[in-house]
Amino acid sequence: MMHILRLVIVATFFFCLPASGQWRAHVYMNQLGGHWNFPVVTDSVLDMTVSGDHSQLLVNVSGGATVPFAIEYIDSVAFEQEPAVETKNPYQVFQLYVTTNDGQDITSRHDYKPCHISLGAGTSFTSFSANAQIRGRGNSSFHWYDKKPYRLKLDQKHKVLGLPKAKSWVLLANYRDVTDLMNTFVFEMGRALGLPYTNHTRYVELFVNGDYRGLYQLTEQVQQNKNRVAVSSSRGILLSLDVDDGPDENPGATDNFYSAVYHMPACVKFPDDEYFTPNTTDSVRAVFATLEQAIRRQDYNAVKQLLDVPSFIKYLLIQEFVYNVELSAPRSIFLHKDGDGPWVMGPLWDFDGGYDFDWGNMYSGHTYFTDYRETVMGTNPLWRNGEYGYVPQFFTDLFGCPEFVRQYKSQWAEVKDTIVNHCWQECIKYVRYMRYSGALKREAARWPIAGKDFEKELAKMLTWLRNRAAFMTELIANIPEEN
Numbered sequence: 001m002m003h004i005l006r007l008v009i010v011a012t013f014f015f016c017l018p019a020s021g022q023w024r025a026h027v028y029m030n031q032l033g034g035h036w037n038f039p040v041v042t043d044s045v046l047d048m049t050v051s052g053d054h055s056q057l058l059v060n061v062s063g064g065a066t067v068p069f070a071i072e073y074i075d076s077v078a079f080e081q082e083p084a085v086e087t088k089n090p091y092q093v094f095q096l097y098v099t100t101n102d103g104q105d106i107t108s109r110h111d112y113k114p115c116h117i118s119l120g121a122g123t124s125f126t127s128f129s130a131n132a133q134i135r136g137r138g139n140s141s142f143h144w145y146d147k148k149p150y151r152l153k154l155d156q157k158h159k160v161l162g163l164p165k166a167k168s169w170v171l172l173a174n175y176r177d178v179t180d181l182m183n184t185f186v187f188e189m190g191r192a193l194g195l196p197y198t199n200h201t202r203y204v205e206l207f208v209n210g211d212y213r214g215l216y217q218l219t220e221q222v223q224q225n226k227n228r229v230a231v232s233s234s235r236g237i238l239l240s241l242d243v244d245d246g247p248d249e250n251p252g253a254t255d256n257f258y259s260a261v262y263h264m265p266a267c268v269k270f271p272d273d274e275y276f277t278p279n280t281t282d283s284v285r286a287v288f289a290t291l292e293q294a295i296r297r298q299d300y301n302a303v304k305q306l307l308d309v310p311s312f313i314k315y316l317l318i319q320e321f322v323y324n325v326e327l328s329a330p331r332s333i334f335l336h337k338d339g340d341g342p343w344v345m346g347p348l349w350d351f352d353g354g355y356d357f358d359w360g361n362m363y364s365g366h367t368y369f370t371d372y373r374e375t376v377m378g379t380n381p382l383w384r385n386g387e388y389g390y391v392p393q394f395f396t397d398l399f400g401c402p403e404f405v406r407q408y409k410s411q412w413a414e415v416k417d418t419i420v421n422h423c424w425q426e427c428i429k430y431v432r433y434m435r436y437s438g439a440l441k442r443e444a445a446r447w448p449i450a451g452k453d454f455e456k457e458l459a460k461m462l463t464w465l466r467n468r469a470a471f472m473t474e475l476i477a478n479i480p481e482e483n
Contacts, residue, residue: 024039024129025039025042025059025078026039026079027040029073030075031212032442034442037127039120039129040061040118042061047060048060050071051068055070055071055072056071057069057077061129061131063116063131065099067099067116069210082126086162087123090161090162090200090201090202091429091430091432092124092203092437093204093437093439094119094161096206096216097120098117098208099117099208099209100114100115101113101114101115105208105209106135106208107136109136111135112135113133113135114131114133116129117129117132119160119204124162125162126159128160130156130158131154132154133155134153136148136150137151137170138173140362141173141176141352144362144363145175147173147447148173149173149216152170154166160202163202166227169218169220170220171204171218172219173216175449176366177352178453180217181431182322183199183351186318187201192419192423193318195345195347196346197229197230197347199222199348199349201217201430203217203430203439205439205443214447215443222334222347223270224236224269224270224271235339236336236339237271237336238336239269239288240334242329242331243330256268257281260288260289260292261293261295261296262394266288268280269334291303291306294307295307295398296393300398300401303398308343308344309407312398313407313408315346316377316408317411318348319376320376321468323375324353325388326350327395328388331353356369356374364450368464369457369460369461369464373471375387376388376391379479380483382396382399399479399483400483405481406481408476408479412472412473412476420469424462
């Protein structure tokens with residue numbers, strides 16, 4: 001009872017209460033060895049009540065939702081302003097509290113569930129509290145693993161942790177990746193190489209209806225948007241080459257097709273429902289076929305008019321460097337086109353199937369980094385003589401063009417001595433805060449992954465990356481310019 005009285009005193013007499021309008025309450029909690037700060041926007045102190053059994057503080061928010069907090073873990077409640085100056089430190093581990101309106105868990109990856117989110121940003125960015133919707137996302141990651149990835153859709157566009165305004169955001173679970181760094185490393189690599197619209201990383205510890213779900217990677221949804229893939233809403237295209245979105249897996253969809261030349265499964269991500277017409281799929285297929293035909297003919301002059309070749313080279317270098325075997329399926333391969341401009345590769349997406357992941361034990365295993373000498377495209381990509389000889393020739397036929405091979409070699413030569421250290425140093429900045437905040441210990445306690453140890457896997461990853469860079473240097477130097 002004394003704890004309840006303490007809450008009432010803090011809420012009633014805190015001297016900074018605004019006179020009217022919406023108030024930002026901060027619920028400070030101590031749980032699981034962590035100190036949590038969850039902001040909640042309320043219209044009145046009277047919207048904060050205590051449950052009949054005195055076990056929960058109930059905060060009523062707009063939209064009819066009630067956000068419960070377990071009183072046994074609450075240190076205090078205060079009404080306060082956000083910091084006047086943001087440190088804009090993206091490397092911290094932030095705090096995300098999701099409450100579904102019906103109090104039930106998120107079980108569907110198709111149907112959104114109304115919810116309220118409370119995002120504690122510390123002093124790095126402005127904390128955020130809002131109504132939203134949430135559903136599961138992903139394919140194998142959602143079906144195979146207990147730690148689920150999610151997609152958030154805010155009711156209104158908003159900046160999130162310093163990232164530009166949008167409604168849709170993704171929470172990657174990274175369950176099979178013990179390091180939680182595989183996507184982050186690739187995002188840093190894409191940014192270092194200058195690939196457009198490369199995603200950003202923000203790490204959060206997630207609670208759903210008060211249940212601690214562990215460490216998640218919050219990042220942008222790959223979509224057309226002036227703050228995402230900024231192609232024109234009238235003439236832009238965002239295309240995904242992906243088995244899971246293609247005709248075999250989604251035979252009833254109207255937005256997918258097999259490409260005309262290389263028979264790759266493709267899905268039109270933009271134009272989307274708002275701009276889609278009955279002819280959209282056929283039009284996109286025909287435009288893409290023009291590029292395919294030029295690649296098939298190895299007409300390099302035509303290719304250079306239809307394709308941003310530097311982005312294609314950088315994209316392939318990253319895929320091969322991290323040994324992302326999903327290039328061969330293909331899965332999660334994005335490219336975009338703006339009006340009469342060329343096709344451009346990206347954004348980069350989904351890399352926890354790389355780094356020599358052991359697919360033989362994919363349902364329960366978390367084994368990576370065994371061999372750094374395997375290849376997706378091979379020692380001679382034109383011949384596709386790697387471990388995945390069925391890689392679509394869309395990605396390999398240009399290795400029959402001497403000028404392309406020279407450009408490929410030149411691009412790797414520019415970055416081979418610096419790329420790993422640069423990207424790794426960025427990753428370690430995140431790791432320092434994971435350690436300092438206690439997030440790694442809480443994640444390991446919540447998801448004890450087959451006895452895998454974070455620090456050991458981290459060391460394996462760095463060794464693999466360094467060995468891989470040396471191997472790639474020799475591999476690329478020996479790709480023949482004439483076949």
